[in-house]
Amino acid sequence: xxxxxxxxxxxxxxxxxxxxxNQNAMGGQGLESANFIVLFLVFLAVCAVMYLxxxxxxxxxxRRRRDAGQANSVDEDRHEETSARTKVALIVxxxxxxxGLTILTVASFFSDxxxxxxTRRSGLALTITGNQWWWNVQxxxxxxxxxxxxxxxxxxxxxxxxxxxxxxxxxIHSFWVPNLAGKQDLIPGRQTDIELLPRRTxxxxxxxxxxxxxxxxxxxxxxxxxxxxxxxxxxxQQLATAPAPTTxxxxxxxxxxxxRECSSCHNVAGSPAGGQIGPDLTHVASRRSIGxxxxxxxxxxxxxWIADPQSHKPGSRMPTIPMEPRDLHSLVAxxxxxx
Amino acid sequence: MxxxxxxxxAPPADVPRxxxxxxxxxxxxxxxxxxxxxxxxxxxxxxxxxxxIGRRYIVTALTFLALAGALALIMRLQLAKxxxxxxxxxxxxxxxxxxxxxxxxxxxxxxxxGVQIYLTPLMIxxxxxxxxxxxxxxxxxxxxGGCLLWVAFILNIAPDIGWFAYPxxxxxxxxxGKRPDIWAQMVTFTEVASLAAAVxxxxxxxxxxxxxxxxxxxxxxxxxTLVTSLMVVFSMPAVALASSLLLSDRLVxxxxxxxxxxxxxxxxxxxxxxxxxxxVYIIFLPATGFVSEIVATFSRRSIVFYPVVVLSVVATGILxxxxxxxxxxxxxxxxxxxxxxxxxxxxVSIPTALQIFCWxxxxxxxxxRLQVPLLYVIGFIITFVIGGLTGVMIAxxxxxxQLHDTYFIVAHFHYVLIGGAVFPLLxxxxxxxxxxxxxxxxxxxxxxGFWMLFLGFQLAFFPMHVAGIYGMPRRVYxxxxxxxxxxxxxxxxxxxLVVALAVLLFVLNMVRSALGGRRAAxxxxxxxxxxxxxxxxxxxxxxxxxPVVESRAPLWGSRDHLPVVHGLRVDxxxxxxxxxxxxxxxxxxxxxxxxxWPFISSxxxxxMFIGSxxxxxxxxxxxxxxxxxxxxxxxxxxxxxxxxTIS
Numbered sequence: 011x012x013x014x015x016x017x018x019x020x021x022x023x024x025x026x027x028x029x030x031x032n033q034n035a036m037g038g039q040g041l042e043s044a045n046f047i048v049l050f051l052v053f054l055a056v057c058a059v060m061y062l063x064x065x066x067x068x069x070x071x072x073r074r075r076r077d078a079g080q081a082n083s084v085d086e087d088r089h090e091e092t093s094a095r096t097k098v099a100l101i102v103x104x105x106x107x108x109x110g111l112t113i114l115t116v117a118s119f120f121s122d123x124x125x126x127x128x129t130r131r132s133g134l135a136l137t138i139t140g141n142q143w144w145w146n147v148q149x150x151x152x153x154x155x156x157x158x159x160x161x162x163x164x165x166x167x168x169x170x171x172x173x174x175x176x177x178x179x180x181x182i183h184s185f186w187v188p189n190l191a192g193k194q195d196l197i198p199g200r201q202t203d204i205e206l207l208p209r210r211t212x213x214x215x216x217x218x219x220x221x222x223x224x225x226x227x228x229x230x231x232x233x234x235x236x237x238x239x240x241x242x243x244x245x246x247q248q249l250a251t252a253p254a255p256t257t258x259x260x261x262x263x264x265x266x267x268x269x270r271e272c273s274s275c276h277n278v279a280g281s282p283a284g285g286q287i288g289p290d291l292t293h294v295a296s297r298r299s300i301g302x303x304x305x306x307x308x309x310x311x312x313x314x315w316i317a318d319p320q321s322h323k324p325g326s327r328m329p330t331i332p333m334e335p336r337d338l339h340s341l342v343a344x345x346x347x348x349x
Numbered sequence: 350m351x352x353x354x355x356x357x358x359a360p361p362a363d364v365p366r367x368x369x370x371x372x373x374x375x376x377x378x379x380x381x382x383x384x385x386x387x388x389x390x391x392x393x394x395x396x397x398x399x400x401x402i403g404r405r406y407i408v409t410a411l412t413f414l415a416l417a418g419a420l421a422l423i424m425r426l427q428l429a430k431x432x433x434x435x436x437x438x439x440x441x442x443x444x445x446x447x448x449x450x451x452x453x454x455x456x457x458x459x460x461x462x463g464v465q466i467y468l469t470p471l472m473i474x475x476x477x478x479x480x481x482x483x484x485x486x487x488x489x490x491x492x493x494g495g496c497l498l499w500v501a502f503i504l505n506i507a508p509d510i511g512w513f514a515y516p517x518x519x520x521x522x523x524x525x526g527k528r529p530d531i532w533a534q535m536v537t538f539t540e541v542a543s544l545a546a547a548v549x550x551x552x553x554x555x556x557x558x559x560x561x562x563x564x565x566x567x568x569x570x571x572x573x574t575l576v577t578s579l580m581v582v583f584s585m586p587a588v589a590l591a592s593s594l595l596l597s598d599r600l601v602x603x604x605x606x607x608x609x610x611x612x613x614x615x616x617x618x619x620x621x622x623x624x625x626x627x628x629v630y631i632i633f634l635p636a637t638g639f640v641s642e643i644v645a646t647f648s649r650r651s652i653v654f655y656p657v658v659v660l661s662v663v664a665t666g667i668l669x670x671x672x673x674x675x676x677x678x679x680x681x682x683x684x685x686x687x688x689x690x691x692x693x694x695x696x697v698s699i700p701t702a703l704q705i706f707c708w709x710x711x712x713x714x715x716x717x718r719l720q721v722p723l724l725y726v727i728g729f730i731i732t733f734v735i736g737g738l739t740g741v742m743i744a745x746x747x748x749x750x751q752l753h754d755t756y757f758i759v760a761h762f763h764y765v766l767i768g769g770a771v772f773p774l775l776x777x778x779x780x781x782x783x784x785x786x787x788x789x790x791x792x793x794x795x796x797x798g799f800w801m802l803f804l805g806f807q808l809a810f811f812p813m814h815v816a817g818i819y820g821m822p823r824r825v826y827x828x829x830x831x832x833x834x835x836x837x838x839x840x841x842x843x844x845x846l847v848v849a850l851a852v853l854l855f856v857l858n859m860v861r862s863a864l865g866g867r868r869a870a871x872x873x874x875x876x877x878x879x880x881x882x883x884x885x886x887x888x889x890x891x892x893x894x895x896p897v898v899e900s901r902a903p904l905w906g907s908r909d910h911l912p913v914v915h916g917l918r919v920d921x922x923x924x925x926x927x928x929x930x931x932x933x934x935x936x937x938x939x940x941x942x943x944x945x946w947p948f949i950s951s952x953x954x955x956x957m958f959i960g961s962x963x964x965x966x967x968x969x970x971x972x973x974x975x976x977x978x979x980x981x982x983x984x985x986x987x988x989x990x991x992x993x994t995i996s
Contacts, residue, residue, distance in 0.1 A: 031832035033820030035751040046751050053748065057738035064705060064734050068727065071713035084875060084905050089650040096653060096710050100703075107702045111695050111741070118695075118745030119688050125747055126684055142523075176681075181518040182614060184679055184754065188820050192750020195679045197615065198517055199608020202681030215832075219679075219754040219822045221511045223518055224438050227825040324438050 033188055033215035039235070040190030041207035042125045049121040056110050063106075125191075125205075132173035132205070134166070140176070140183030140196035142222060142327060143229040144289050144302040149245070150175070158248040159277075161289030163232045163297045167241035172206040181223060187216035187233050195220055208235040217303070224325030230303025251280025252292050252348050263344025266337050275328070278348065288328065295348045301326065312342045367894055368915035377893055379919045384476065384890040386943045395943035397481035398889060399470050402488050404785065406463025407778075409492055410456050415856070416499065417451035420444050422849055425809075429842035431830040441826035442509040447502055449512030450532065454539045455495045457770060458581075458628065461635040462487075462546045464777065465574045467785070469550055471880035471887060472568050474559030474896045476924055477940045479552035482947040482982065487545035489951030494538025497959060501531045508532035511824065513625070514595070516606035516617050521599045530599055530962045533592040537958055540585045540592075547581035550574055557924060558932040559879065560914055561898040566932075568878045568901075569645075569652060572659050573638030576666040577631045583670065584627035591620035600965050615680060622673035629765070630669040634662055636770040637704055639777035640726050644708045646780070646876045647723040648715025651902050654707050661700035661707075668697040678749045687746045694744035698737055705730060721795035722874075725776025728803045729768060736764025739814070754824075756837075757817025763810045775802070775855060782862065783869030787886045790862040798858060802851035809844025812837035877902035882911055895925050898932070946982035953978045 038044040139146040149158040166172055176185055178196040185204065186193035189212070194204040218229035236244070255264040264281070267273060273283030279292040289302075297307055304323045305311040317338055319328040333341075367376050386396045396402065424444055427436040436444065466484060470477060478484045501507045508528045510519040519529040554575045558567065567575075594605040595617070604610035606617050645652050652658055674682065674690040708730065717723060739761040743749045752758060782790045816837040821828055828834050872881035881904055883892050894913035900906040914934065917923045922940040927933055957971025 031820070031834075033832055035755075035818045035820060042747070043751070046747055049745065049747050050742070053742045053745065057741060060702075061734055061738060064709070064730065067706075067709045068712070068730055071709050072717055072719070072727070074713065084649045084877070086905055089877075089902060089905055092653050092710075092714060096714060099710065100654060100657070100706060103706045104699075104703065107699055111698065114741060114745065115692050115695050118691055118747060121745070121747040122684065122688065181523050182515055186754075186822070188751060192747065193679045193753060194681060194750075197680065199612075199614060200681065215820070217820070217822055221442075221515075221518070221824040223523065224442060224509075226442075227438060227827060 031215065032213060033217065035188040037189030037214070039208060039210040039212060039214065040187075041209060042191035042205075043189055044209065045121050045124055046192065049117060052117050053114055056114055060107070060110060131171055133170040134172045135175070136164070136172065137175040137177065138164075138185060138196070140178040140180070140185075140218070140222070142180050143218070143225040143323075145185075145229070145231045146179075146289070156249065158245060159290045160248060160293065160297075162230075162299065162302045163234070165234045165236060165241055165244045166206065166208050167238040168208050168211050168235050170208075170238065172208075174204045174206060176202045176204065182220050183218045183222050183229070184220035185216065186219040187214055187231075189214040190233065190235075193219045208233075211235045211237060213298070215303070225323055228302060228304045228323045228326075230299070232298045232303070234298075247296070247349075248293050252278050254280075255344055255347055257343070259340050259343040260347055261340075261344075262336075263340035263342070266333075266341050267344055271329070271331050272341075291345070291348055293348055295346050301328075309342065309346065312345060313338060316341055316345075364921070365919045366916050367919055371919065372893065376919060377888065380890040380893060381888060383919060383922060384888075386889070391945055392943065394948045395945045397477070397485050397941055397943050397947070399466050399478045399481065399484060400887065400889075402484050403463050403465075403467025405488055406459055406466060406491070407785075409488075409495065410460035410463055411856075413451050413455040413495055414460070415852070417448050417456060418849065418852060420448040420451075422845055424448065425842040425845040427826065428828070428838050430839065431828055431835060433827055436826065438826050439509065442511075442824070443502070443507045445824055446508050446511050446532070447498070450498065450508065450535065451495075452766075453512055453628065454536065455491075455498070457632040457766065458539070458543055459491055460774065461577070461632060461770075462543055462550075464774075464781075465550055465578075465635060466546060468781065468880060469553055469571060469574055470557070471784070471883065471891055472571050472878050473554060473557060473562060474879045474882075474892060474898065475553070475557040476891045476895075477922070478549050479557060480549045481941045482944060483545050484549050485947040486951050486954075487542045487549070489948055490538050490545070490954065491542035493951065493955040493958075494535045494542065497531060497538065497955075498535045501528075506531065513621060514617075515621075516595060516598070516614055517608075519595060520606055521602070522607075524599070527962055530596065533596045533599075534958055534962050536588060536592045538955070540589050541954075543581050544585050547578035547585075550578040551582070554578075555929045556926045556935075558927055559896050559898050560925070560927055560932055560934050562927075562932045564930055565656075566898055566901045569641035569655070569658055569662075570635075570638035570878075573634045573641075573662050576662050577634045580627050580631050580634075580666050580669065584624045584631070587620050588624035591617055591624070594620075596961070600961070615677075618677050618680065619673070622676040623670070626673045626676065627669045629762075630665055632766065632770045634665060636729075636773035636777075637662065637701075639773040639780075640708060640729060641704075642876070642878065643722045643726050643773075643776055643780055644711050645902075646874050647720060647726075648711050648717050649875070650711065650715035651877070651905075652707060653710040653714055655901060657703055658707050661703045664700040665697060668693065668700070672697060675744055675749065678746050679753055684746075691744050691746055695741055698741055701737060705734065720874075721790070721792055721799060722776040722780040724796065724799045725772045725779070728799065729772040729776070732764055732768030732772060732803070732806065736761055736766075736768050740765065752817060754822055755817035756813040756821045756823060759823055760810050760813035760817065763813070767806060767810070772802075775799075778859070780874065781880075782859070783873045783885045784880055785886060786863045786866070787869055787884075788862050788866030789869050789873060790866060791858050794854060794858040794861075798851050798854040801847055801854065805844050805847025805851055807844070809841050809848050812840040812844075816841070872904065877905045879903060944982065946978060950975060950978040950982055 036047060038047045135150040137148045137150055145162050147160045147164055151157045176194055176196040178198045183196040184193045185196060190206050190208055191204060194202055212235055214233040216231045216233055218226055255261045268282045273285055275285040275288035276291045277284050277286060300307050300311055300315045301323050305315060315322055318330045319326050320330045365371060386392045386398060427433050506527055508531055510524055510529050514529060514532055517523050554571055597603045598605055604612040606612050606614055608614055641652050641658060671693045675694045678687060743752050779790050779795055816834055819833040821834050869885045871884050879896055882896055897912040897914055917925060924938045924940050926935045926938050928935050953975040957967060957975055960967025960971050
């Protein structure tokens with residue numbers, strides 16, 4: 011049904027649908043997103059009928075043949091006359107509109123109920139905390155030592171219901187991964203939540219959807235939905251502390267990291283760097299992007315980002331710190347070990 | 350005492366009054382002397398003529414439209430291609446904040462109120478507004494608020510927090526400098542201005558209608574004016590409260606919106622949208638009034654089912670106050686509560702659907718002539734209905750959670766606000782232009798401009814629906830390639846250029862026609878309402894004799910013999926007040942003379958408001974000159990027994 015729905019909606023949207031990316035409300039890879047497609051189609055159909063009725067009425071009203079004998083001026087006695095047919099039409103139109111809108115209201119209600127009820131049994135819980143302008147991700151477990159902390163990237167097992175608790179450390183943000191579900195705000199002083207049920211594997215993209223300051227634009231995150239085994243492997247790897255640096259260059263980078271500005275904001279588990287202000291970097295090299303989706307993660311971008319984050323993400327909380335080329339070189343070598 | 354009262358009720362019999370003995374050019378010359386304004390700059394600043402004030406309102410609002418439109422073009426240029434770097438992040442945030450704030454607070458509401466101030470007394474057959482000096486203050490405060498915002502923009506201290514200014518982003522901790530204060534104080538200016546205009550309009554409509562114009566005979570445009578003015582009175586206090594609390598959080602360290610100290614960030618959203626949603630209808634309902642007037646005149650028949658249209662307007666005005674939570678579906682409020690707001694939001698489209706039926710039925714039953722004002726109405730129906738239907742879509746929680754804060758919403762509300770309000774407004778300007786200026790606008794340029802605007806608009810805004818579905822959030826200064834957003838954005842940017850050209854063409858047509866257009870007769874379109882009974886442009890006193898209304902279409906019912914009443918003073922400004930329901934003549938009421946004090950009071954109040962951005966003490970110190978100015982304004986001019994009495 012949903013696949014058919016997807017096709018039907020893709021057709022009128024024409025060739026554009028072919029180039030849609032992985033941040034798409036018509037993706038339908040999660041339960042809520044699939045419900046969205048069905049409901050959107052129902053609304054589109056009812057609304058299209060209403061619109062065509064209005065256009066038809068307007069078109070006929072304008073092109074209707076008039077009595078040729080009638081003068082061009084207003085008829086003083088008859089300008090308020092209304093035919094009986096029009097009165098009937100008013101009643102029919104009111105009935106049609108009311109019935110159409112009632113159908114839509116009821117459909118909306120049931121779709122909402124389906125979203126709210128079918129993911130009640132959560133298999134996985136995580137807490138996402140919004141910060142200007144990045145996402146802190148914490149996998150909640152009853153055993154704190156089994157809890158993984160990461161940033162700007164979420165891995166989810168396919169077909170497992172997920173309960174996400176949403177918080178904010180500063181201003182209001184909004185969590186939105188359109189391929190999986192609708193959005194939910196992160197509000198300071200409150201706790202909100204959202205249920206996700208990914209149905210298909212893939213790499214999806216999410217983005218902050220509430221204006222949250224200068225770099226609202228560059229506050230994205232990657233969501234990787236994978237088979238349960240892959241997820242377990244990833245989780246175990248994330249749970250481990252960072253590997254110790256081995257080469258001389260990596261050692262130099264490590265020393266720079268833990269003794270200079272880096273460690274006052276960033277945490278690398280297993281090292282003395284324990285800053286909590288910025289994203290956790292324990293396994294940063296295993297992620298897909300830098301700077302909350304600003305740049306794809308690769309060696310060149312790491313150099314660029316560390317040397318001058320302010321030119322890539324102006325206003326970012328990460329300052330541009332002047333450093334010697336050899337420090338930069340060693341720092342990148344060290345960070346690349348943080349897999 | 351009783352004799353003094355008697356005297357006040359029945360002024361001396363020897364004062365000159367209009368009537369069979371005093372009419373024609375002699376009467377007109379004497380009325381012109383009584384109702385004219387002093388010469389020179391002082392006279393200009395002293396004017397209390399609703400036509401002067403309305404015209405100033407309209408011209409100022411259109412200027413702000415042009416400025417905010419230019420900002421829109423800059424945004425479209427920036428978004429024309431992915432990862433563009435024409436405008437930086439911080440500047441872009443300022444620009445979209447200025448665009449939204451200017452359009453909502455400095456263009457849309459004021460332009461509607463300006464037209465209302467100009468037209469209402471003419472349409473109900475009176476000579477002035479109920480509180481002419483308050484109307485003047487309303488304009489000066491509005492102008493001051495607009496200047497505050499735009500001077501701040503030039504000085505690079507403009508707000509960058511969005512037109513909705515959600516705390517904590519706009520609060521003391523994250524809203525740096527004076528930017529949010531300037532935004533909040535601009536809101537104070539405009540809300541005082543529009544409240545002043547609204548109470549004046551309500552009093553004028555309820556008490557100054559021509560004899561015989563019972564509520565059931567009131568022109569539909571006046572009905573929409575009455576309903577929107579009441580909406581202003583009930584909704585503006587919410588935003589006044591919200592922005593005052595924000596200013597006090599920022600200025601004196603209260604914690605209304607600070608969750609860390611027991612405040613609540615969501616409080617702002619409730620207060621803001623309790624105003625913000627009705628505001629949309631404050632902009633839209635006057636536009637439906639334009640449409641009703643234009644459709645009737647150009648179909649050459651009265652609107653079909655007048656009571657249905659009136660009740661629809663009233664119902665929309667009431668329902669508009671029960672929808673605000675649909676702006677907050679993503680904030681995590683209880684889900685059961687959401688379904689009520691879904692039902693309410695969907696049901697508000699029923700009265701609008703009825704109005705659309707009535708307009709189409711009127712065209713159907715009448716004999717439409719396709720001139721420019723009617724073209725704009727047709728463009729309005731075709732465009733606005735799309736916006737209304739996407740509105741139905743986003744009333745549903747599961748759809749809104751995806752579409753909220755994406756370009757789908759940007760498309761939706763531009764369809765509603767440009768399609769639903771600006772198209773009718775341009776039609777209305779074309780329609781009433783002969784009344785405003787005494788000259789007709791060019792039909793040929795008007796038609797070309799309409800088609801450019803209509804098609805350019807669709808090109809600019811339809812692709813935004815697609816961009817939103819493809820995951821483009823609002824308020825982003827750029828977007829990455831590969832999301833499918835390249836084509837929709839490029840098309841939108843091209844469309845925006847066409848829209849800009851069309852607007853330019855409209856303005857050129859206005860200027861050209863105002864200077865050298867064809868001269869207009871009193872009633873060039875064969876309209877039915879009272880503003881067409883007086884010359885174009887109207888004299889300072891509007892009507893030589895106050896007309897008497899015997900039907901809903903007074904000029905169609907009694908074409909060449911519009912009955913009038915006699916007996917108003919011609920040596921002093923005097924109005925005829927009538928009863929609220931049936932418009933039976935009630936009392937004669939003196940009307941205020943021109944005075945520079947409203948202007949001086951506005952300057953004093955503006956200094957106080959702007960000063961309070963810098964220090965709360967400005968409210969204390971600034972109140973002194975404001976009080977002095979207003980004391981001078983209200984100083985009694987004669988012995989108490991000659992002051993107006995309510996009998």
